[in-house]
Amino acid sequence: MPKAIDMHVHLPTASFLDGALKPFKEPAEAFFRSKVPVREMDEVARLYEELDIVAVLLAWDAETATGLPPLTNDEVAEVVKKYPKQFVGFACVDPWKGKPAVDEMERAITELGLIGAKFHPGIQAFYPNDKQFYPLYEKITELGVPALFHTGTNGLGAGTPGGMGVRLDYTRPIYLDHVAADFPELTIIGAHPAWPWHDEMLAIIGHKSNVFMDLSGWSPKYVPKAIMDEARTRLQDRILFGSDYPFIMPQRWLADFDSMEGFSSEVRQKILHDNAARLLKIA
Numbered sequence: 001m002p003k004a005i006d007m008h009v010h011l012p013t014a015s016f017l018d019g020a021l022k023p024f025k026e027p028a029e030a031f032f033r034s035k036v037p038v039r040e041m042d043e044v045a046r047l048y049e050e051l052d053i054v055a056v057l058l059a060w061d062a063e064t065a066t067g068l069p070p071l072t073n074d075e076v077a078e079v080v081k082k083y084p085k086q087f088v089g090f091a092c093v094d095p096w097k098g099k100p101a102v103d104e105m106e107r108a109i110t111e112l113g114l115i116g117a118k119f120h121p122g123i124q125a126f127y128p129n130d131k132q133f134y135p136l137y138e139k140i141t142e143l144g145v146p147a148l149f150h151t152g153t154n155g156l157g158a159g160t161p162g163g164m165g166v167r168l169d170y171t172r173p174i175y176l177d178h179v180a181a182d183f184p185e186l187t188i189i190g191a192h193p194a195w196p197w198h199d200e201m202l203a204i205i206g207h208k209s210n211v212f213m214d215l216s217g218w219s220p221k222y223v224p225k226a227i228m229d230e231a232r233t234r235l236q237d238r239i240l241f242g243s244d245y246p247f248i249m250p251q252r253w254l255a256d257f258d259s260m261e262g263f264s265s266e267v268r269q270k271i272l273h274d275n276a277a278r279l280l281k282i283a
């Protein structure tokens, strides 16, 4: 059993940083206050092996909204195949691509062996509760895998005039509440602490048992206190570790989490590993 499962890992490859994210990279580096160099996945696999962490690798396709090339499900699947002990993968499709996106989601899960779906409503520019995308959620529900949605503000476009056209309200958690209500069999994970709507997110998790959140993108030290209080107590089975590598290094996240008081070793184990293992059906 690994020490932890990192729910939120981007590929620091040229295909992602200089492709799918290209114009967003520099502002994101400024927002996270760290340079993000291109790396080979062999190096990433070694890092995660040393840390004894299984990483959930995320594909990316926001082509309709951004005009940028996707980081494909095939590329993620290839890396997972090469390092099956270190990595699992979540598929991404562009919801605006319609029926082909539904078919691609099915192919990515059943043929490529990816084990979840990832969406970024902010960059993909869609409201998750828009019924035109429901065939996609029907398919993901039928496939029996979780769907991860970015929530809260965004490092991409941050600090630029007009935020590079990215609208924040797409990533309000309340739209996921509608999806969770209409798809009670679908496991929904809100990525990141959902700031400034973290109370809204906590209300949803408290109300709907098919909704979870990961803590990626923020050091635990800066995660709003309301979330950490729930993570220690009432919602300890529903909150998961994620780093947002390469923007935040997992070793830094873990060190900051270690230094936080008030978490029993049992609760730490749930947040770092057990909750994710249960959702992803991995050991």
Ligand SMILES: [Zn+2]
Residues within 6 Å of the ligand: 008, 010, 217, 244
């Ligand atoms: Zn991310």
